[in-house]
Amino acid sequence: MSLHLDSAKPEGAPRATMSVAMVLAFVVVAIVVICAFFGASIAPDSPFTQRLDIGDVPPSAQFLAGTDLLGRDVLSRVIHGAWTALVGPVVVAAGAFSIATVLGLLSGYLGGMVDSVIMRWVDFMLALPTPLVAIVVVGVVGGGYWTAVFVLVILFTAPDTRIVRSAVLEQRPRPYIDAARALGISKTRILVIHILPNVLPIILAYVVLDFAFALVNLAGLSFLGLGVEPGTPDWGRLLFENRTILFTNPVALLLPAGSVILTAVSMNLIGDWLFARLTR
Amino acid sequence: MMAAPLLTVRNLAISAGGRAITTGTNLDIARGETIAIVGESGSGKSLTAKAIGRLLPPGVSARGSIVYNGIELMTLPKREMRQMRGRRLSLMLQDPFTMLNPLMKSGLHVAEMLRDRSEFRDRAALKAEVARRLGEVGITDADVAERMPFQLSGGMSQRVAMAAALARDPELLIADEPSTALDVTTQAEIIKLLKRVQQARGMSLVLITHNLRLAFSTCDRIYVLYAGSLLEVGSARAVEEDPFHPYTLGLLLSEPPADKRVPKLIAIRGKVPRADEVAGRCVFADRCDWAEDECRAATPALAETSAGRFTACIRRRQIAAEMRALRGAALEAESALASLEPSISPIVRAANVVKNFAGRRGRVVQALKGVSIEVRPGESVGLVGESGSGKTTLGRTLVGLETPTSGGIEIAGIDASNFAVMNAADRAETRRTIQMVFQDPYSTLNPRHSVRTSLREAIRTSGRFSDQQVDARIAELLREVGLPESYAERRPASLSGGERQRVAIARSLSVNPKVLVCDEPVSALDVSVQAQILNLFKRLQQELGLSYLFITHDLAVVRQVAERIYVLYLGEIVEQGPAEEVIGRPQHPYTKRLIDSIPR
Numbered sequence: 001m002s003l004h005l006d007s008a009k010p011e012g013a014p015r016a017t018m019s020v021a022m023v024l025a026f027v028v029v030a031i032v033v034i035c036a037f038f039g040a041s042i043a044p045d046s047p048f049t050q051r052l053d054i055g056d057v058p059p060s061a062q063f064l065a066g067t068d069l070l071g072r073d074v075l076s077r078v079i080h081g082a083w084t085a086l087v088g089p090v091v092v093a094a095g096a097f098s099i100a101t102v103l104g105l106l107s108g109y110l111g112g113m114v115d116s117v118i119m120r121w122v123d124f125m126l127a128l129p130t131p132l133v134a135i136v137v138v139g140v141v142g143g144g145y146w147t148a149v150f151v152l153v154i155l156f157t158a159p160d161t162r163i164v165r166s167a168v169l170e171q172r173p174r175p176y177i178d179a180a181r182a183l184g185i186s187k188t189r190i191l192v193i194h195i196l197p198n199v200l201p202i203i204l205a206y207v208v209l210d211f212a213f214a215l216v217n218l219a220g221l222s223f224l225g226l227g228v229e230p231g232t233p234d235w236g237r238l239l240f241e242n243r244t245i246l247f248t249n250p251v252a253l254l255l256p257a258g259s260v261i262l263t264a265v266s267m268n269l270i271g272d273w274l275f276a277r278l279t280r
Numbered sequence: 281m282m283a284a285p286l287l288t289v290r291n292l293a294i295s296a297g298g299r300a301i302t303t304g305t306n307l308d309i310a311r312g313e314t315i316a317i318v319g320e321s322g323s324g325k326s327l328t329a330k331a332i333g334r335l336l337p338p339g340v341s342a343r344g345s346i347v348y349n350g351i352e353l354m355t356l357p358k359r360e361m362r363q364m365r366g367r368r369l370s371l372m373l374q375d376p377f378t379m380l381n382p383l384m385k386s387g388l389h390v391a392e393m394l395r396d397r398s399e400f401r402d403r404a405a406l407k408a409e410v411a412r413r414l415g416e417v418g419i420t421d422a423d424v425a426e427r428m429p430f431q432l433s434g435g436m437s438q439r440v441a442m443a444a445a446l447a448r449d450p451e452l453l454i455a456d457e458p459s460t461a462l463d464v465t466t467q468a469e470i471i472k473l474l475k476r477v478q479q480a481r482g483m484s485l486v487l488i489t490h491n492l493r494l495a496f497s498t499c500d501r502i503y504v505l506y507a508g509s510l511l512e513v514g515s516a517r518a519v520e521e522d523p524f525h526p527y528t529l530g531l532l533l534s535e536p537p538a539d540k541r542v543p544k545l546i547a548i549r550g551k552v553p554r555a556d557e558v559a560g561r562c563v564f565a566d567r568c569d570w571a572e573d574e575c576r577a578a579t580p581a582l583a584e585t586s587a588g589r590f591t592a593c594i595r596r597r598q599i600a601a602e603m604r605a606l607r608g609a610a611l612e613a614e615s616a617l618a619s620l621e622p623s624i625s626p627i628v629r630a631a632n633v634v635k636n637f638a639g640r641r642g643r644v645v646q647a648l649k650g651v652s653i654e655v656r657p658g659e660s661v662g663l664v665g666e667s668g669s670g671k672t673t674l675g676r677t678l679v680g681l682e683t684p685t686s687g688g689i690e691i692a693g694i695d696a697s698n699f700a701v702m703n704a705a706d707r708a709e710t711r712r713t714i715q716m717v718f719q720d721p722y723s724t725l726n727p728r729h730s731v732r733t734s735l736r737e738a739i740r741t742s743g744r745f746s747d748q749q750v751d752a753r754i755a756e757l758l759r760e761v762g763l764p765e766s767y768a769e770r771r772p773a774s775l776s777g778g779e780r781q782r783v784a785i786a787r788s789l790s791v792n793p794k795v796l797v798c799d800e801p802v803s804a805l806d807v808s809v810q811a812q813i814l815n816l817f818k819r820l821q822q823e824l825g826l827s828y829l830f831i832t833h834d835l836a837v838v839r840q841v842a843e844r845i846y847v848l849y850l851g852e853i854v855e856q857g858p859a860e861e862v863i864g865r866p867q868h869p870y871t872k873r874l875i876d877s878i879p880r
Binding site: 198 | 676679680681708716718724725726728737738741784788790791
């Protein structure tokens with residue numbers, strides 16, 4: 001723990017201390033990333049090979065997590081499912097914050113009409129219930145996973161814009177901004193060179209939190225049959241497909257469910273940790 | 281000379297996470313006595329006060345003994361300690377704006393302290409008592425007790441806080457910088473009031489301050505604290521007349537004198553260290569002109585030299601004569617007359633500048649009500665006023681950070697009233713002519729940029745230097761403000777307040793301006809560093825032929841740097857003229873009050 005006494009500030013970077021929970025969170029995320037990129041070589045079996053003759057069986061030495069109704073290896077399907085669990089949320093978080101950063105910087109720094117227009121749009125978007133809009137749009141438009149990702153990008157942009165704007169408003173009255181203005185440095189440079197680096201830590205911390213929300217939302221949509229194509233190994237989809245075999249092979253349900261929960265909790269922990277470290 | 285002391289502190293050592301903040305402080309306070317603990321930032325003075333009240337923040341711990349009237353406070357159970365606070369010893373803290381609960385009426389702060397006394401069970405009696413208590417601190421308007429803290433001025437808030445701190449009739453009041461956050465004229469009133477209450481009640485008072493002059497004028501005895509160690513203890517008069525420790529002398533000399541203008545202030549070199557950086561030797565040795573090897577060999581103990589006088593300087597006998605000579609020379613130095621050259625046409629001219637801000641509920645707040653000032657080439661002009669006078673608004677308007685509601689501004693012959701409608705060439709030219717230095721050294725630099733990045737950007741924007749010249753120019757700028765070239769790679773976080781202000785000055789000089797608007801550039805700095813920066817301003821003016829508009833509330837500072845003074849009061853210039861004349865023979869009642877409030 002570091003203390004700020006009078007004006008004496010601790011010099012250099014604060015000592016990195018990490019609790020066991022944090023280490024575990026990073027391990028979980030690392031495993032998900034590895035599975036997403038190297039799933040094919042890690043998985044003991046193809047996720048699509050059907051064994052209708054054996055049907056759903058509980059875990060055994062051959063199938064560590066058992067099989068589903070069509071006799072597909074659950075463990076392999078979960079490992080392959082890491083791809084959609086990673087790529088969609090990453091696109092949502094990065095996309096939403098890229099747009100939000102531009103809008104937030106403009107809104108917070110320029111103020112006036114620009115601010116009013118952007119913020120009224122944000123207010124409107126915030127009035128919409130995110131999961132409901134996603135269900136309706138994906139349901140009506142179709143297009144599955146990537147439509148869902150696109151809808152979430154738009155929906156997530158609104159709250160993110162608010163976060164960026166408030167961080168910008170905090171920097172705006174600082175004398176170093178005044179000094180830059182007095183020197184005649186252009187607005188664009190002030191925004192990009194002076195303000196952005198100072199609000200970036202907050203943005204990064206929230207990007208990670210956005211990832212967790214996007215993961216849960218996408219899994220939810222897949223569970224409702226609005227995400228990935230039927231048959232795709234996806235954690236939300238696995239929950240939907242295997243809900244009927246809860247009593248014959250519970251692991252087929254618990255493993256994808258646990259993966260969603262563990263990954264989301266880990267990302268939340270990492271987000272909080274980043275936030276505390278980067279914004280003090 | 282001393283009766284049984286009311287409070288005895290022995291070997292009070294405060295530390296945070298293994299890092300020493302103070303080392304073995306000894307204090308004695310007699311009944312009815314006023315002592316001052318004088319120190320700069322990081323000296324540990326505020327934490328010492330909190331340690332006495334056992335109110336240290338979490339993570340900070342204290343060892344030693346604090347005996348109050350025969351009771352050892354350090355080992356007292358928490359419950360009993362709570363009983364002591366307020367009743368026996370009371371604390372008054374620095375910031376009047378955060379000290380009061382924003383959701384409690386001001387009278388309630390006092391009533392809260394009286395509630396557990398049986399004679400005030402009755403509501404009318406309580407109300408009368410609250411009114412009486414507020415009366416004691418000079419609040420006679422009965423209405424004030426009903427107001428919320430945000431409706432009170434800083435001085436009023438501080439009075440309410442004082443009434444609350446005194447409500448349980450403590451025998452000892454510890455006041456931590458009670459006047460620092462207030463305007464100069466209010467400062468003097470609060471200190472006078474504190475002193476009057478202390479005398480009327482025969483109460484003991486510990487005044488914690490960074491202002492040596494204030495300590496001398498208010499207190500019986502002085503404790504000089506530096507980097508966690510007491511360096512000198514003695515009666516106020518004795519210390520003022522003949523300081524024994526080089527640090528005390530340095531503090532006295534580096535304070536800009538209010539009664540005359542000196543060609544150069546005598547500054548203490550270097551910066552204020554942290555206690556753990558200077559452990560195991562004389563804490564002041566690195567900044568002391570008389571330091572020898574023996575000073576760095578071990579931490580000198582505070583030794584009694586005569587009755588009631590202590591100094592931690594082991595070389596006192598050898599250097600006493602030299603120190604006295606230095607002091608004598610400083611006291612006798614002739615007041616250097618500022619030269620005035622009224623014939624040259626002004627480089628900055630503001631005529632009838634009015635600036636309105638939109639206040640709450642559409643009300644218009646007039647920050648400037650038709651202000652006209654002039655600054656001539658090579659001239660240094662002081663703009664004096666307190667918070668709310670509009671002095672900062674005027675400065676910002678001149679450099680184009682605000683646009684005046686009406687009135688004209690001319691910078692080097694270019695009409696610069698509205699930066700938005702100027703053509704690009706004129707705007708660039710104006711910005712190369714006039715630059716600004718800001719008050720707060722801690723936020724004036726972008727925390728994510730190294731010194732080099734900050735300076736390079738400023739140099740490039742000016743368009744006067746080619747890319748090959750930029751690095752040479754950065755080195756030149758750092759040299760001009762007295763920083764080593766290696767500082768270019770540093771980030772603001774690793775710089776001290778004084779060093780940051782030097783970088784900020786270098787940044788504003790990067791475009792080769794002719795005029796600098798300096799908004800309270802030294803008010804946030806430690807006394808021993810203030811003098812360095814003021815000297816820097818003086819040197820830069822001579823070397824570069826700069827003009828200054830020096831915005832400040834501190835008349836002593838303005839006297840050292842300015843040849844002419846404008847006094848701004850509630851958005852209007854109430855007095856102007858040569859510095860000597862305005863300070864020596866003030867005409868306007870407000871100026872008189874400003875000058876009277878300088879502690880002497």
